[in-house]
Amino acid sequence: MSSESRRSARSSAVSEAPLRKIAIAGNPNVGKTTVFNRLTNLQQKVANYPGVTVERKSGTLMGADGIEVVDLPGTYSLSPSSVDERVAHDVLVGRMDGEPRPDAVVCVVDATNLKRNLYLVTQLLDLGLPVVVALNMMDVAEKREISIDDDALAEELGVPVVPIVATAGTGLDALRTALYAAVGGAPDGSTGASPSLPTNGQAENGRAENGRPAPSSVRWSLQPAVERAVEDLADRLAEAVPDWTAAQRRFEALSVLTSDPLLESWADDAPAFAAAVRETTDALEDRGVPYRHAESLGRYEWIGPRARRVTQQAGEADEPTLSDRIDAVLTHRVAGPLIFAGLLLLIFQAVFSWAVPAMEIVEEAVGWTSRAARAGLPGGLVEDLVVEGVIAGVGNVVVFLPQILLLFFFLGLMEDTGYMARTTFITDRLMRSMGLSGRSVVPLLSSYACAVPGIMAARTLDSERDRIITIMVAPLMSCSARLPVYTLFIAAFIPAGSAFGMIGYQGLALFALYLLGTGMALVAAWVLRTVVFTGETSTFAMELPPYRLPRAGHLWQRIWGRVRLFVLRAGKIILGASVVLWVLASFPRAAPDPDRQAQRRAARAQYQAMVDSVAAARGRPPEAITSGRLPDAVAVAKARRDRTLTAIDARAASAQVRQSLIGRFSRTIEPVMRPLGFDWKITAGIVSALAAREVIISALATLYSVGGEQDVVLREALRSDTDADGDPVFTPLVAVSLMVFFVFALQCMSTLAVAKRELNSWGWPAVMWLYMFGLAYLFSLVVYQGGQALGLGA
Amino acid sequence: MDGSSPPTAPLTTFPDGEAVRICQIGVPGREARRLRGRGLHKGCEGCVWSKADACVLGLDTCVFSLQRDVAAQILARPVPTLTRLSDLSPGQGGPLRRYATADPPRRLLEMGLVPDTPVQLVRRAPLGDPLYLNVRGQALSIRTRHARLIHIHTA
Numbered sequence A: 001m002s003s004e005s006r007r008s009a010r011s012s013a014v015s016e017a018p019l020r021k022i023a024i025a026g027n028p029n030v031g032k033t034t035v036f037n038r039l040t041n042l043q044q045k046v047a048n049y050p051g052v053t054v055e056r057k058s059g060t061l062m063g064a065d066g067i068e069v070v071d072l073p074g075t076y077s078l079s080p081s082s083v084d085e086r087v088a089h090d091v092l093v094g095r096m097d098g099e100p101r102p103d104a105v106v107c108v109v110d111a112t113n114l115k116r117n118l119y120l121v122t123q124l125l126d127l128g129l130p131v132v133v134a135l136n137m138m139d140v141a142e143k144r145e146i147s148i149d150d151d152a153l154a155e156e157l158g159v160p161v162v163p164i165v166a167t168a169g170t171g172l173d174a175l176r177t178a179l180y181a182a183v184g185g186a187p188d189g190s191t192g193a194s195p196s197l198p199t200n201g202q203a204e205n206g207r208a209e210n211g212r213p214a215p216s217s218v219r220w221s222l223q224p225a226v227e228r229a230v231e232d233l234a235d236r237l238a239e240a241v242p243d244w245t246a247a248q249r250r251f252e253a254l255s256v257l258t259s260d261p262l263l264e265s266w267a268d269d270a271p272a273f274a275a276a277v278r279e280t281t282d283a284l285e286d287r288g289v290p291y292r293h294a295e296s297l298g299r300y301e302w303i304g305p306r307a308r309r310v311t312q313q314a315g316e317a318d319e320p321t322l323s324d325r326i327d328a329v330l331t332h333r334v335a336g337p338l339i340f341a342g343l344l345l346l347i348f349q350a351v352f353s354w355a356v357p358a359m360e361i362v363e364e365a366v367g368w369t370s371r372a373a374r375a376g377l378p379g380g381l382v383e384d385l386v387v388e389g390v391i392a393g394v395g396n397v398v399v400f401l402p403q404i405l406l407l408f409f410f411l412g413l414m415e416d417t418g419y420m421a422r423t424t425f426i427t428d429r430l431m432r433s434m435g436l437s438g439r440s441v442v443p444l445l446s447s448y449a450c451a452v453p454g455i456m457a458a459r460t461l462d463s464e465r466d467r468i469i470t471i472m473v474a475p476l477m478s479c480s481a482r483l484p485v486y487t488l489f490i491a492a493f494i495p496a497g498s499a500f501g502m503i504g505y506q507g508l509a510l511f512a513l514y515l516l517g518t519g520m521a522l523v524a525a526w527v528l529r530t531v532v533f534t535g536e537t538s539t540f541a542m543e544l545p546p547y548r549l550p551r552a553g554h555l556w557q558r559i560w561g562r563v564r565l566f567v568l569r570a571g572k573i574i575l576g577a578s579v580v581l582w583v584l585a586s587f588p589r590a591a592p593d594p595d596r597q598a599q600r601r602a603a604r605a606q607y608q609a610m611v612d613s614v615a616a617a618r619g620r621p622p623e624a625i626t627s628g629r630l631p632d633a634v635a636v637a638k639a640r641r642d643r644t645l646t647a648i649d650a651r652a653a654s655a656q657v658r659q660s661l662i663g664r665f666s667r668t669i670e671p672v673m674r675p676l677g678f679d680w681k682i683t684a685g686i687v688s689a690l691a692a693r694e695v696i697i698s699a700l701a702t703l704y705s706v707g708g709e710q711d712v713v714l715r716e717a718l719r720s721d722t723d724a725d726g727d728p729v730f731t732p733l734v735a736v737s738l739m740v741f742f743v744f745a746l747q748c749m750s751t752l753a754v755a756k757r758e759l760n761s762w763g764w765p766a767v768m769w770l771y772m773f774g775l776a777y778l779f780s781l782v783v784y785q786g787g788q789a790l791g792l793g794a
Numbered sequence B: 001m002d003g004s005s006p007p008t009a010p011l012t013t014f015p016d017g018e019a020v021r022i023c024q025i026g027v028p029g030r031e032a033r034r035l036r037g038r039g040l041h042k043g044c045e046g047c048v049w050s051k052a053d054a055c056v057l058g059l060d061t062c063v064f065s066l067q068r069d070v071a072a073q074i075l076a077r078p079v080p081t082l083t084r085l086s087d088l089s090p091g092q093g094g095p096l097r098r099y100a101t102a103d104p105p106r107r108l109l110e111m112g113l114v115p116d117t118p119v120q121l122v123r124r125a126p127l128g129d130p131l132y133l134n135v136r137g138q139a140l141s142i143r144t145r146h147a148r149l150i151h152i153h154t155a
Helices: A002-006 A009-014 A032-040 A083-093 A111-126 A138-143 A150-157 A172-182 A224-240 A246-258 A260-269 A271-286 A291-310 A322-330 A335-376 A381-398 A401-417 A419-432 A438-446 A451-460 A464-476 A482-493 A505-532 A552-586 A594-618 A622-626 A632-659 A661-676 A680-688 A695-703 A711-720 A732-744 A749-759 A763-789 B029-037 B106-110
Strands: A020-026 A044-048 A055-060 A067-071 A104-110 A131-136 A146-148 A161-163 A311-313 A541-543 B018-025 B045-051 B054-058 B063-067 B074-078 B082-084 B093-099 B118-124 B131-135 B138-142 B150-153
Touching: A020 A032, A020 A083, A020 A111, A032 A044, A032 A055, A032 A067, A032 A104, A032 A172, A032 A552, A083 A246, A083 A260, A104 A111, A104 A172, A111 A131, A111 A138, A111 A146, A111 A246, A111 A291, A131 A150, A131 A172, A138 A146, A150 A161, A150 A291, A161 A172, A224 A246, A224 A271, A224 A291, A246 A260, A246 A271, A246 A291, A260 A271, A271 A291, A291 A311, A291 B106, A322 A335, A322 A419, A322 B138, A335 A381, A335 A401, A335 A419, A335 A438, A381 A552, A401 A419, A401 A438, A401 A451, A401 A552, A419 A438, A419 A541, A419 B138, A438 A451, A438 A464, A451 A464, A451 A749, A464 A505, A464 A749, A464 A763, A482 A505, A482 A695, A482 A711, A482 A732, A505 A732, A505 A763, A552 A632, A552 A661, A552 A749, A594 A622, A594 A632, A632 A661, A632 A695, A661 A680, A661 A763, A680 A695, A680 A732, A695 A711, A732 A763, A749 A763, B018 B029, B045 B093
Parallel strands: A020 A067, A020 A104, A104 A131, A131 A161
Antiparallel strands: A044 A055, A055 A067, A146 A311, A541 B138, B018 B045, B018 B074, B045 B054, B054 B063, B082 B150, B093 B118, B093 B150, B118 B131, B131 B138
16 A cells, blocks of 8 residues: 555656655644645645554655655654554654655644644654654744744754744745755655755754754653663663664653553564563552653653743733634533534534435436436346446445535534534533543434434544444434435324324324434443443543634545545445345346236237227328327327336336345345344345345335336335235334334445445444344334234234 | 641541642651652642552652551641642633642643643533633643642642
């Protein structure tokens, strides 16, 4: 993967030139992505780091083909406790598989919050890599009357410091120049380098030697007892990784002292070292040395006075900013939740209703394409494969786009303005009581519209554990694809009356189905939290970034990136599944039925006879009768012929399904589904709807030989169907059992595909499908058997 | 000390996380020398909490795990100028003094909640948790559970 992503299209001409790599590090919300966009001019590739769900964004440094820029996840620290930090740590230390250690690091720093941002900088300095500090948000700092002496800061840190305003593009040329210097000048083959850029200049502020700033290490100090322990461990590490520099080893020894996941990884790679670490921590603990926060305190002790020395603040720090005043309303204990609820209603409304016209257009377009394909293709299997397999599959992907676009527009707005963090603040307590976190609210509610964007929205969760739980329960929220199924069966089998003359039974039934799904989602979350993900939850400490105006370009990039991922990654799987299901429903072919052939011929002959008789009566050739306006008698005969042919086709399709692998499979497993009240036809409907829930309607229409998807006709057909003994197949109890089955069963290939993509494994989606199917079976069984026991089966 | 200062009490009698000032170390000679050697002396300030059957006294430089009978002979009084962050009322604040635990959540430290940093409680979330803090002009949200571990110096 990495070799592919490292090869940019333009660099192929200079592939012999050594590839240099620059990593971008920085705290969240400091404009790291904007700097990355500016440096790469939006020529980027997105991939995943192996084994984790963290995105690896990379691009080519503008004007230098041989220099790759990698955007690391935003972190406050390199001590690995979250997945993001683990990735940043592993890449920078050089422990990431398939990812060579970068040659230099640029650290984006928020000028308005220098002290906290310098924490990460001191860690980067300890790594022994050339570091360039990009002092961002100088404009915001200026507005707040904070001035920073960047020369003095460079002096203190011993590395180049470049003041920039990433949003406006100010200082980016200087930053590029400093970066060239950091990696030892632009590589030779860089024909694409813009001539206006110096390619081997001195860094802005750095003390460059041979055009390359010397790696620098800060002299912050640890408590003596801890320092000795770190030195010992760094020595021990030399046996395991002899090619590492002393700086690398020291950094790793310090990190492993307080990071359990890191210690575990060393337990596999170098058991002796891991054992030494355990001994050391035990000894420190016995002696009461507070080693766990020694690093943080040591670094801040060093940073504090230096940050003060280079920063000058004219204004009063306590003065409430605009953000503070906005928050007084948006996080107010009464107004805050009300405003958030209103916003959610708006998003709901948008995804449920505003997306519908666009979805109808998509469906129209898919229908039109199908007709065009049928007209243009030779008939038979190829035509069926293209229309029913491929086009229907693509349609299944594209039909979600309007909802996804709209939802991601709103989510993007919430993230870009900084409001998302406030929604977490408001709902955290409530969600925590159910085993989730405040950040799960939006993904879960989005899943009422569609679990696909809902699962993708779970990316905003920074705790891996919360993210997995949220994704695992999101498909239990009744999505809009279940609605047509609910509607059909409710209309067919739930009486239209109302309780107390107010609440309609049908509406009540629909509400109960939604409630059932939602309730189960919360129960499932609670079970996952208490059974699977036991133990201490990660520390919740969340920055509430200052409100910002969203920028159209950034917002669009965010939306487009996610939509692209959905179409490319999930689309492939959905398309494949559609084709497979088509094959299962189409093979083996049913033998042509001689009776039906005869019926077809008879219907055509009848019509021809009518045409002939009219032609004879008028003394004109038959062709003259059928061209132009048809006489009434002929028109009636034609309509009758078409009706008959459609009915014969429908019976043939029904026979085909009965004959197909799906039909055979359904009849084989009928005994298993029987206790739920489902005969083989309903089972075949469920099996056909494995890829997408709403397919059960067209599948039942085919099985019941109802031409087209005429709901009313289908409803009648369902009600009047009888089994061999003459008892009705569908009783209200069977309908309820089937609806309950649909509340739980994960009949959606798109959801599985997107869950696989987001969780980067097939394991979780498999568990998801199994537990939801288990719930569906169990609850339908209870409904049907319980109902029968209560005498409701008739 | 003026007459209004609270009375001294054995270390074992303080609730978990209480900030105390040591007033008298009434343990026998050798043990006293050992404790003094590691930094425990009259007038020093720290936090107490209990762990299994030990009484833990956390100072800035060292954490003592004391047996209950030893702890019972050390007298201390609460420090009235220190308040737990979770107990502040909205608008109140002051410099962070220390964490009342030997193992403070590292995330909090990394995000700038370190000793001597001015911290203000701005408001609580609608359901009372988490808290909205102002740390040096930066808005930060942490849960009450963690705020209980943080002692703020309120003048």
